[in-house]
Amino acid sequence: MFKFQKNLLITTVMLIMVMFTSSMASAAGQVLTQGKWAPATRTAMQKFIDTYGTKSSNYNAAKKPYVVFDWDNTSIMNDTEEALFMYQIQNLVFKLKPEEFGKIVTKNVPQGSFNKEYNNMAGQAVTLEAVNNDLIRDYTFIYNNYAGMQGKMSLEDIQKTDQFMDFRAKMWYIYQAIDDKYTSKISYTWVLYFFKNMTTDEVSALTEKSNDYNLGQAIRKETWLSPDTLPGEAGVVGVSHTTGLRLTEEIGDLMSTLRSNGFDVYVCTASLEDVVAVFATNPKYGYNVARENVIGMQLEKINNVYQDSYKKGLVPTGEHGKTLGIQRVVADKRGYGPIMVAGDSSGDYNMMTEFPDTKRVLLVNRLKSGSFGKLCAEAAATMGNPNAKFVLQGRNENLGLWNPSEEVIKLGKNTGALLAK
Template identity: 45%
Template sequence: MAVSRRQLIAAGGAAFGTLLAPRLAGGIFADAAPLAADTAPDLPAPAAHGDLAPLKWAPRNRAFLQRLIANYGIGSPHYNPAQKPYAVFDWDNTCIAGDCEETLMRYAATHFRFALSPQDFARAIALDVPARPLDPTLTTTTGKPVSLGDIQADLLADYTALAARSGPIPMDNPALLSLKSKLLFAYNAIDASYDADVSCRWIIRLFSGLSHEQLAALAKDSNLWHLGQGIRQDMWTTPAQRPGRAGLVACPALTALRLTPEIADLQATLRRCGIDVFVCSASLEDVVAVFATDPDFGYNLPRENILGVRMTWPGGKLGLEPAAGWPVTVKAGKVRALHAALADKRGYGPVLVCGDSSGDYAMMTAFADTRHALIVNRCLGGEIGQLSARAAAQIDDKHPRFLLQGRNENTGEWRPSERAIKLGEDTPRLLADKA
């Protein structure tokens, strides 16, 4: 079984249509009402002096961020509109609960909404993938080691069979079920076995051949569908009648995507108070922009302020090659992108950086000008676990560099605490068992 480092561990909850209502009923797998496509989420009326709506902020975090806005915004005697301060946000699992690109991959696979020819699909799933073996712990359902070459051959066979069909494909079609299981397995295996930039581009290339308009429509369809679903974790398993060369594999597929009104309100307040807001994401820039700039989803950010992975668009369609002169915006690549787009031009770094994972560690620590780094607490280990431990150690400080914000993964909603509740649990915790 393979699990991605970007695995969705955010949970469902109220779908941010009328600020935190309606609530789920019936436990963590209960259904949630969908967000209507023509209904923008209701945010509080603008408050004076850059006050943030209390919502479900940890009170201490809200106080520090209001102080930051007072010190750096238009109400400060030192504010210079020619040198506007700015804040940077990761997108997936920071501005939202969930990962909009991974959910898009699963949505497209479920409905077979791809545009590549079988020949181009074969190239897309092999391009830039190292020849090194996969992590040996990634096995079939019977414990057999898996070869990436075998997985790729099975994917091509399934894709070719499905592409040759006309009309809707039944959800129980063996080739479709096989494609879903092995596509998710391949993505998670590549993500776990190689450098992060490999999986970042691998997942994006699956959408090659789509025009800007087609990709935006597909992404919005996926967003709206997922926002209307309750949490559930399914197991995507290869059907016994279609083992292929690799054999049968199984991967957990978590359905979960939620909006975060606290972030939308924070971003609106920052902008209202003269502090620019930017997003720097490891997902395809165009996919994030569908979410971040659409007023239906409540964030309504300027398109030019969305930074992410960039690709070529030959003939107006998403290509297989990366855009020249732009880094893969993951880990240190986020810092390089922020320098290229903002810090080097303005001469200073962001006053606030918000993130949730080790992919954000570099940008949360790289800039001396950053007053606060807000960590959406998912109780993760690795580098973000180290930062979370520093934030926990600074909880009583009057001038903390790092802030922890709790979230309940069973609802996708924030908690008025630094402590988080993991999916399937009910006890709040401050840190991962092992940072």
């Protein structure tokens, strides 16, 4: 076990040092490194920097341009919040009594069955109530027996129990099922409520542990299956996820190059603001975003302790909520919108299209359809044009790195594709 953890730590440190070194180099050179940029996209981005940054005779320091990046799957590979939720489940990091836990599972989620894609292994429909009852049963067992709560069993021993295996699978299952049926408008806030009773410092420390652990994990598909010895009311369910996180060297370099050329850099995320701030601001990860420049989801706090409710007066930072968050923190104060936006999904579509001041949009290609797919198609039609508003950048999901092309190589595939079919 010690050797395994040591290897993970070495891998993480190497990744971090590569990122940090690249960031420092670009700050000195004030031009983008080639990295794994699609060549035409890098050319377009460098022209954008030269046209609107301090090298331009039209640059106005009194009206400093600013750029907004999405975080998950744009600034990094994979999703910080989801990786943290899986880490929280796997390591049983909760400060909830069983009665509190059960209320959070159903909070703001309509009753009834999930979509048929989330039928159990026997092909039967699964309801919110059934999964919740199973999870309360599992969590009560864990709460009464795990030494990290009020029992005596070690984490290693509790993880061997059927109750833990059922809990792990059904927690991830219900998150995915909620997202599938009710979209991120419910699931992206729901997942945050499990931080209830934790302090900001506790969640920040947990996030750093999750980041470092997941940076050392292989990128692969993994399935969590609940045990057939404990079917409960929901039955046996199975759900998959992608493991691992990766730093994106080119984004860290881009952020540094933008700052050195007179741009301010912001992040707007649909994850918890305090969670993303750990990744975006900690120097060891190499992005070096100012804390006040991170805009994201916020929970109510009492004496710096998280509550299971969204912060009053604020709109969750997803879809149009991202536009509203940028307006609240930056645009309304400065009197103008971002000159550039970067994102990877339809959740970023609004902030990419709703500011008339935006001159450049960087699309991290993930073969998405919908509104984001339409922007990708527009970018594909103007590839090679350094003045195009929308530019594409591909990635290799097998490696967790960018692909030096506009095409994306999906996890498990050997060849690239430009657009969703």
